[in-house]
Amino acid sequence: MKVRIGSQNPAKIQAAQEVFSGYEVEGMDASSNVSAQPTSDAETKKGAINRARNTYQEGDLGLGLEGGVMTIEGQLYLCNWGALMTDDQKILTASGARILLPEEFSAPLQGGLELGDIMDNYTERQDVRSKEGAIGVFTNDQVSRKEMFAHVIKLLYGQWEYSKKK
Ligand SMILES: O=P(O)(O)OP(=O)(O)OP(=O)(O)OC[C@H]1O[C@@H](n2cnc3c(O)ncnc32)[C@H](O)[C@@H]1O
Numbered sequence: 001m002k003v004r005i006g007s008q009n010p011a012k013i014q015a016a017q018e019v020f021s022g023y024e025v026e027g028m029d030a031s032s033n034v035s036a037q038p039t040s041d042a043e044t045k046k047g048a049i050n051r052a053r054n055t056y057q058e059g060d061l062g063l064g065l066e067g068g069v070m071t072i073e074g075q076l077y078l079c080n081w082g083a084l085m086t087d088d089q090k091i092l093t094a095s096g097a098r099i100l101l102p103e104e105f106s107a108p109l110q111g112g113l114e115l116g117d118i119m120d121n122y123t124e125r126q127d128v129r130s131k132e133g134a135i136g137v138f139t140n141d142q143v144s145r146k147e148m149f150a151h152v153i154k155l156l157y158g159q160w161e162y163s164k165k166k
């Protein structure tokens with residue numbers, strides 16, 4: 001049994017390798033069937049589930065991780081979701097950390113830019129999305145994108161283990 005993860009992003013793949021340490025983890029392109037930049041909690045969750053479904057193959061596990069933004073009481077937050085399709089074809093879900101994003105990000109997001117591109121412009125660096133991520137930048141590197149997704153994957157892995165005990 002291997003873990004098929006619907007992404008080629010190293011931050012996501014390394015997080016999966018950390019948690020599923022005894023398994024082979026294979027990254028691959030998978031459609032999320034939502035916008036490239038989800039803009040609500042529900043859309044981000046749906047993207048994670050679709051990625052898990054679209055990477056799943058019988059006998060293996062399908063893992064989907066999705067980052068998005070959402071508005072709470074007029075404020076823009078980063079949000080994150082994960083989904084695991086298990087060998088008995090159940091879908092487990094878990095959400096990750098949310099942090100406040102700068103107000104000035106709202107206009108470029110509404111204009112169609114993805115958060116990953118906005119982060120590169122903002123930090124004057126390249127490919128922040130594959131490295132520490134917005135969460136690493138705005139937490140002063142206390143929590144990286146890999147670490148945040150590893151926590152989400154632990155929540156999924158633990159639910160899968162628990163379901164096998166019952
Ligand atoms: O290749 P995939 O797996 O799609 O990885 P991605 O970096 O594009 O990540 P997502 O599609 O899950 O996230 C949707 C968008 O939000 C951006 N994003 C989400 N969380 C981010 C973070 O912590 N830092 C930078 N960009 C982030 C991301 O780069 C995309 O533009």
Ligand SMILES: [Mg+2]
Binds near residue numbers: 036
């Ligand atoms: Mg993406």
